[in-house]
Amino acid sequence: MRKKIIGLFLIALIGIAGILPQEVGATTLREYEEALEKYKNELDSTNYQINANRKELEEIQAKIAAIDTQIQDAIAEVERLEEEIEKNNQEIEKKKEESKRLMEYYQISNGDNIYLEYAFGASDITDMIYRLSIVEQLTDYNDRVMKELKELIKRNQEKQKELEEKQVELKKLKEQMNAEAKKVQGNISSMEGTVPNLQGQLDTYQQKVNYYKRVGCEPDDVIGRDCAKENNADGFVFPLNGYFWTSTGFYWNGYSGHKGLDFAQGCGNVVKAVANGKVYYVGSNKDIYGAKMILIVHNYNGRKVFSQYTHLSGYAVSENDNVTAGQVIGYVGTTGWSTGCHLHLEMSVDVGWDYNRPGNYWNYVQYIVSPYNYIPRR
Helix, strand or coil: CHHHHHHHHHHHHHHHHHHCCCCCCCCEHHHHHHHHHHHHHHHHHHHHHHHHHHHHHHHHHHHHHHHHHHHHHHHHHHHHHHHHHHHHHHHHHHHHHHHHHHCHHHHHHCCCCHHHHHHHCCCCHHHHHHHHHHHHHHHHHHHHHHHHHHHHHHHHHHHHHHHHHHHHHHHHHHHHHHHHHHHHHHHHHHHHHHHHHHHHHHHHHHHHHHHHHHCCCCCCCEECCCECCCCCCCCCCCCCCCCEECCCCCEECCCCEECEEEEECCCCCEEECCCCEEEEEEECCCCCCCCEEEEEEEEECCEEEEEEEEEECEECCCCCCEECCCCEEEECECCCCCCCCEEEEEEEECCCCCCCCCCCHHHHHCCEECHHHCCCCC
16 A cells, blocks of 8 residues: 555656746757857858849849940930931932932923023034933932932931830830849848848857857756856856956945945956846946946846946947856946946846836835845955
């Protein structure tokens, strides 16, 4: 009976274990390496597409240049034809003037005797026949020349019309090419816009992988549990490379006093994240004196812990970036209400500045704690 009860108890334990929640947010080095590889592939793919689009854009621009050349050639040819048509019209007018004196058959049929007088003015019959022959040849020649000129003008006008129609077609084609070029350029700009974010993610995960490997993490180690516990048991690290003290430290009673720790260092020295977390604010408009700051939320044993880095001179991260303990996030400065280069480190639990109780400063300050509750002392 006792064995049966023990057996049932073990089965119950196994069943309970099966439904117990697994570790939430556990991340291994392997997962970071997979994320790193993912962003590498995305960045490579994006750069490949950008280069392909640039090549396509170059080809389109070359076509547009060729179309421009064809349009200019067509315009020049139309101008040449116009000049030739004008020249031929002048020639026709000239031949018409000559024909007025040599239109024998028309003159004879109309009763005019100009050419008859010329013909009958011959000294003998042989001279008359010769004169009639000359008149006939001249009029035939003029008729033939004018006919040829008129036909040439007609052909030139037809060609001119074809060229003008070709210009219209070329201009339409150029508009289409320009639209295609604009579309491709838009694709390039859009993809180029994603590169900084991809590169930032790639750099972030590269830093994480390098760091966790450096501290001895194995591929299947859970970060913060099996390795990378940093300088204390909780995985929090000191935010600066060395420091010297400049204030009386933290003395906050929930409503007044100094809300954080001040560490003096030269402007431009790096500031590091005190733990793994996510950046939820980067800027200077939350501080009434315009101090540049970074706000990060951390998940510590299922509880939210917040860290604030103030008086910075610059930033090395952006909002929504995931950061790791010890990662460079900004640089020491003296922005805002400050008398010298230093870092003001402020921390709270459960409630962060404008995080889960936006705009309620007095609700926030009640949750401020000493940073030394988490970071190691130096």
